[in-house]
Amino acid sequence: xxxxxQYQPHASRDDAAEARYHRRAFLVMTALFVVAPFVxxxxxxxxxxxxxxxxCAFNLLLGFGxxxxxxxxxxxxxxxxxxxxxxxxxxxxxxLAILAGTAASTVLGVVVGLLAIRRQGIYFAMITLALAQMVxxxxxxxxxxxxxxxxxxxxxxxxxxxxxxxxTLVLYYVVLAIFTTGFLLIYRIIHSPFGxxxxxxRENEPRAISLGYRxxxxxxxxxxxxxxxxxxxxxxxxxxxxLASLTDVHWTMSGEVVLxxxxxxxxxxxxxxxxxxxxxxxxxxLAELGSxxxxxxxxxxxxxxxxxxxxxxxxxxxxxxxxxxx
Amino acid sequence: MTxxxxxxxxxxxxxxxxxxxxxxxxxxxxxxxAVIFGLLNIINxxxxxxxxxxxxxxxxxxxxxxxxxxxxxVLAPLAVGATGVIVERLMLSRLYKLDxxxxxxxxxxxxxxxxGAFRHQxxxxxxxxxxxxxxxxxxxxxxxxxxxxRGWVIVASLAVCIATWFVIxxxxxxxxxxxATENPTMVQAFGVNVPRMVTLTxxxxxxxxxxxxxxxxxxxxxxxxxxxxxxxxxxxxxxxxxxxxxxxxxxxxxxxGVVEGLTKVFYPEASNTVIFVIMALxxxxxxxxxxxSR
Numbered sequence: 001x002x003x004x005x006q007y008q009p010h011a012s013r014d015d016a017a018e019a020r021y022h023r024r025a026f027l028v029m030t031a032l033f034v035v036a037p038f039v040x041x042x043x044x045x046x047x048x049x050x051x052x053x054x055x056c057a058f059n060l061l062l063g064f065g066x067x068x069x070x071x072x073x074x075x076x077x078x079x080x081x082x083x084x085x086x087x088x089x090x091x092x093x094x095x096l097a098i099l100a101g102t103a104a105s106t107v108l109g110v111v112v113g114l115l116a117i118r119r120q121g122i123y124f125a126m127i128t129l130a131l132a133q134m135v136x137x138x139x140x141x142x143x144x145x146x147x148x149x150x151x152x153x154x155x156x157x158x159x160x161x162x163x164x165x166x167x168t169l170v171l172y173y174v175v176l177a178i179f180t181t182g183f184l185l186i187y188r189i190i191h192s193p194f195g196x197x198x199x200x201x202r203e204n205e206p207r208a209i210s211l212g213y214r215x216x217x218x219x220x221x222x223x224x225x226x227x228x229x230x231x232x233x234x235x236x237x238x239x240x241x242x243l244a245s246l247t248d249v250h251w252t253m254s255g256e257v258v259l260x261x262x263x264x265x266x267x268x269x270x271x272x273x274x275x276x277x278x279x280x281x282x283x284x285x286l287a288e289l290g291s292x293x294x295x296x297x298x299x300x301x302x303x304x305x306x307x308x309x310x311x312x313x314x315x316x317x318x319x320x321x322x323x324x325x326x
Numbered sequence: 327m328t329x330x331x332x333x334x335x336x337x338x339x340x341x342x343x344x345x346x347x348x349x350x351x352x353x354x355x356x357x358x359x360a361v362i363f364g365l366l367n368i369i370n371x372x373x374x375x376x377x378x379x380x381x382x383x384x385x386x387x388x389x390x391x392x393x394x395x396x397x398x399x400v401l402a403p404l405a406v407g408a409t410g411v412i413v414e415r416l417m418l419s420r421l422y423k424l425d426x427x428x429x430x431x432x433x434x435x436x437x438x439x440x441x442g443a444f445r446h447q448x449x450x451x452x453x454x455x456x457x458x459x460x461x462x463x464x465x466x467x468x469x470x471x472x473x474x475x476r477g478w479v480i481v482a483s484l485a486v487c488i489a490t491w492f493v494i495x496x497x498x499x500x501x502x503x504x505x506a507t508e509n510p511t512m513v514q515a516f517g518v519n520v521p522r523m524v525t526l527t528x529x530x531x532x533x534x535x536x537x538x539x540x541x542x543x544x545x546x547x548x549x550x551x552x553x554x555x556x557x558x559x560x561x562x563x564x565x566x567x568x569x570x571x572x573x574x575x576x577x578x579x580x581x582x583g584v585v586e587g588l589t590k591v592f593y594p595e596a597s598n599t600v601i602f603v604i605m606a607l608x609x610x611x612x613x614x615x616x617x618x619s620r
Contacts, residue, residue: 068427115606118613122369122426123565127609130562133555134602141595251558255434262431294442301435305428306417 022187025270030180037172043240046172048280049179050237055260055272057229060186062258063267064195065222066202067117070125071132072230072257074112075105077249078135079231084151084244085144094157094165094239098178101235102228108135109227110220117219120205129251136249150245154238171240178236182229187269189225198222230257252294259297262304265311274312333591339470345587346580347476347545350483351377351538353579355560356567357487358534360575361494363564364507365527368418368429373560374553375440376532379406380539381548382444385455395458398540406536407529414528419521437554444550452547479541486537487576494572503527562605568618578616 036045054076061067083101086092092100116127139145146152156165165171189195201208201215208215238244247253256279264275279297286293304311310318355373362370370376383402387393393401413436421428461475494500506513506520514520539553546552567578582601589600596603608616 068430070430115609118609119565122363122367122430125427125430126369126561126565127605129558130565130602130605133558133562134599134606137598137602141598255438258431258434291442291446294438295446298435298438298440298442301431301438302417305432305435306420309424309428 022269029270029273033176033179037169042168042172044280044284046175046240047237048277049175050233050240051257051260051280052273052276053179053182053236054230054233055257055264055276056183056186057226057233058257059261059266059268059272060189060229061222061226062261063271064190064202065198065219065226067219067223068121068125068258069116069128069223069226069254070251070258071112071128071130071135071254072226073249073251073253074132074135075109075227075230076234076237076253076257077139077244077246078108079105079234080238080244080248081139081145081151083235083238084154084242087157087239088151088154089144093161094159097157098232098235098239101238102231105231105234106224106228109224109231113220113223113227117216117223129254132249132251132254136246136251139246139249145244145246148246150243151238152243154242154244156239156242165239175236175240178232182232183273186229190269194218194221256297259301259304261311263300263311265314265317268311268313268317271311271313278312335469338591341587341591342584343470343472343476343587344590345584346480347583348586349580349583350480351542351556351579352560352563352583353487353576354483354534354538354541355556356563356575356579357490357572358531358538359560359564360567360569360572361490361534362528362531363569365503365524366418366422366429367426368421368433369426369561370528370531371430371433371557372413372436372440373433373532373535374555374557375437376406376410376535376553377539377542377556378444378548378550378553379409379440380536381455381543381546381552382448382539382550383536384540384543385453385548388455395540395544398543399537402540403533403536406539407533410532411525411529413532414525418528419525437557441550441554448550450549450551452549452552455543455548457544475544479545483538483541484580486534487579490534491572491576559601562601564615566601566605566608566615568615570615570618574615574617 033045033049036042054072058069058072061069079101081101082104083097086100087094087097090097112128112131115131116124119127140147156171158164159174163170163174165174190198197208197213197218200211201213201218205215234248237248260275260279261272262275263278264273265271282296283293286296308315355377359370359373362368380402383405384395384398387398387401388395417432417436418429421432457475461478464471464473465477466472492500494503502513502518502523506518506523510520535553542552563578563582564575566582567574569575582604585604586597586600590597
């Protein structure tokens with residue numbers, strides 16, 4: 001999907017300004033996250049960080065590749081199951097369990113990606129949704145997922161045999177490190193030549209093809225990267241909550257990550273992080289009201305699509321740009 | 327008792343019947359989606375919620391106004407269609423110039439609101455809806471026992487599907503519609519009010535979902551989430567059939583319902599996933615769908 005603020009070729013001076021803005025924003029964000037566990041409940045902050053990484057991974061595909069996947073929950077949930085199984089049943093240390101989960105969703109990403117990129121636009125969304133539903137039913141029936149109960153009391157273990165993850169604060173900073181690594185990796189991908197080609201495909205696929213790019217390969221690569229990073233988020237989440245359950249594979253979760261990205265600002269670097277924190281905070285307060293959470297989510301969708309398509313960060317950036325007279 | 331492939335014929339025909347019933351709903355729903363997609367280029371994610379609204383409308387008509395099933399069959403689709411017209415006028419019409427995916431996101435949001443609101447009001451447990459008394463009981467067909475209501479659902483939905491196909495493919499009105507699908511600007515230049523046609527088409531597609539909901543009410547219970555999972559299966563049906571042809575949507579709907587029913591007999595573990603597996607296979611062999619043209 002083309003981001004509403006069409007990509008415009010910047011002069012190199014603007015590029016430098018943008019890089020400076022990104023660097024500053026990144027430092028502010030990291031500083032906030034470093035002090036976060038002393039201000040808010042650490043488990044809440046970890047949950048938000050996992051979802052922020054999930055949304056960033058999703059945004060890599062939607063905001064920069066123009067591909068709307070309506071089934072990203074399958075990567076989050078599947079990685080969670082594999083990680084939980086590896087840590088609990090196989091007794092793997094957390095770093096290997098997380099690696100196993102991430103690898104599983106990367107492989108799943110290859111299979112789903114190969115099928116889904118055969119169609120574009122709306123069909124792509126429907127196909128990913130349908131395949132995710134298939135994965136959901138697989139998880140309901142497969143013996144290792146524990147059905148309705150999920151996999152509970154997953155051991156957190158010791159990272160690299162040294163860091164005791166049962167200490168909440170240690171765990172928090174490990175999660176923050178994972179998030180930051182994923183975030184920087186995505187930033188690097190977006191600003192690489194690969195990322196530029198991806199944006200070109202988003203803007204005009206036939207033209208990218210006529211320029212000689214094998215767009216299918218680029219789209220598949222973007223899909224697999226996004227799936228793998230979503231898997232990293234799901235794997236980390238399973239270790240944090242010591243739980244892998246059907247909630248994470250359900251289509252409502254796929255919808256939630258779309259909403260986080262849309263609300264924060266798709267195609268922006270920091271938008272998904274903002275969106276994830278906003279939705280998780282909202283969920284915190286509205287969760288006990290049950291259906292009201294669903295209704296609010298739906299309302300945010302409608303408002304965002306009708307009036308607020310650039311999202312929080314997109315609007316903010318547009319406003320800043322206008323003020324600078326750009 | 328006779329057997330086919332080691333399966334008692336009673337069970338086989340029983341599941342075949344259930345398959346045809348599910349297929350009737352798949353056909354009606356994917357037909358509505360195809361009609362809407364043809365003119366609006368929007369995938370209506372609210373379709374499942376509107377199907378549920380049809381069932382609830384039938385429930386209200388019976389329990390609040392005392393109007394029976396036959397009234398519901400007419401009034402409920404009209405009511406649901408009317409809400410569709412409002413949605414199109416107020417919201418969807420603002421999105422036509424944008425990427426079509428925004429339509430998907432908007433209708434997804436609407437589905438969340440509608441389903442959330444009904445669940446808030448009526449909980450997740452189903453409400454029973456009595457079968458119309460004219461259609462209770464059943465007929466012995468010799469090889470199986472056919473409950474009358476189920477036979478009626480199959481015949482009625484087949485009739486509605488064929489009537490829709492006839493209107494779109496064989497009448498003057500339908501030719502306007504097909505022309506507007508090809509080139510709305512040109513049709514407008516010939517003096518046809520295309521925006522109104524778009525509104526009414528959306529209303530009609532939504533009304534089809536409402537009608538499916540009324541017919542489903544006596545079979546499944548009236549439940550706020552009855553459309554939530556169904557719509558995903560219908561999406562897969564649409565991908566398999568390809569959105570290009572009306573008849574394609576009807577045939578794929580019935581056909582996949584039957585396949586799903588047969589899977590329940592021969593390999594029950596896969597009955598939830600068989601349609602998605604078929605979708606994956608079709609994507610590998612014929613990405614544009616069985617009846618689709620690029």
